[in-house]
Amino acid sequence: MSRVVSTYHQRVAQEKRALILSAATALFLELGYARTSLARIAESSGVSRATLFKQFPSKAALFEAMVTESWSSAEEEDPPPRGNIVEGLGIIGRRYADLLSRPQMTDLFRIVIAELPRFPELAHAQFSHGKMPYFESVRGYLLAEHEAGTVRVEDVELAATQFLGMISNYVFWPTLLVPGWEVSADRVAQVVDEAVRTTTARYAAPGPGPSTND
Template identity: 75%
Template sequence: MSSSATTYHQRVAQQKRTAIVTAATELFLELGYDRTSLARIAERSGVSRATLFKQFSTKAGLFDAIVTEAWSATDEQEPPPAGDVADGLGILGRRYAELLGRGQMTDLFRIVIAEMPRFPELARAQFAQGKLPYFESVQRYLSASHEAGTVRIEDTELAATQFLGMIAHYVFWPTLLVPGWEVGADRVAQVVEEAVRTIVARYAVPGSGTSTER
């Protein structure tokens, strides 16, 4: 098979996968996780049942794909180098705000919150495969910065929680809970910048090259 044919088939497969994930998200929100069947998802997405089962043999596997889609970042995922912690946290904070601003993220949390009493495994999947890996990337960055001597943080888990919490508290949770709540791009940028300044002011080592005047 030629490379162009292979590329075409890969593109078609990805389009079908996207359609399946989108249809599943819509149906989980409309009908609930329990009442949504794979057959109904195939019908909504416009693919055959055979095509759906080829990509997702179980509903749990399909939910995992929704988690992956929601938490996948569009920009470079390599962590910023340990050095100027303000610049590094700015990159990580903007990535996090971008993730939280996606419609898929709001949909994901609404599904998890609605179904958690009957399907706690959905919440565990969302945390283990979505939130936790991103949280750990921020924690590793803070640990690397601590080792580099630009910050002094004995509890990087707490510091990462503080940083991401300041962003999520303003950017995400009101959007999830309050109908019509919107946060403009300028305000998001300000929220991230203030979260960075707060962490830098608390943890930066004087004379390390990281300025608190940002």
């Protein structure tokens, strides 16, 4: 019985957490980071102040949770299979494009950019709690492939940056600058495929040459 009760309370806590994060994102976008209070977020999300403070003791902690939540779903996916760089990069590329296409990601970057002059710590949170952990997962994949001999990459940080940049520069960044910018699913697939081809052409280890006995 106690396990059932515990599971119920966990589910309720997760639901309230999701409500808080959703309300916080909307208010941060509408009012800005400085003018949004935890009390107002509690009211908007329909939870008590005690419940909100129990989950997020400060506004900075709430923002960091937003960042982690926005980036973490892709990190929790199973790692791509090893030994096939085309397949592996394809999986990573599609996950990244899907991540960047979510509305909350665009909202998050807009908050950081708008508040950067007054709250540079928001950019630090976005980088250290969001982008960097995701980037490290991609870098780790390339490093493992390099050690396995599938690719030859002297600078895995540069290679990971190049690969992710080819995708984000088309799929994501224009959404912040160009009103109505939309990319079809077919176009996203093409962008990812081209990024995979370019990276593979640059870094894939050459296969064994023809046998001298042939």
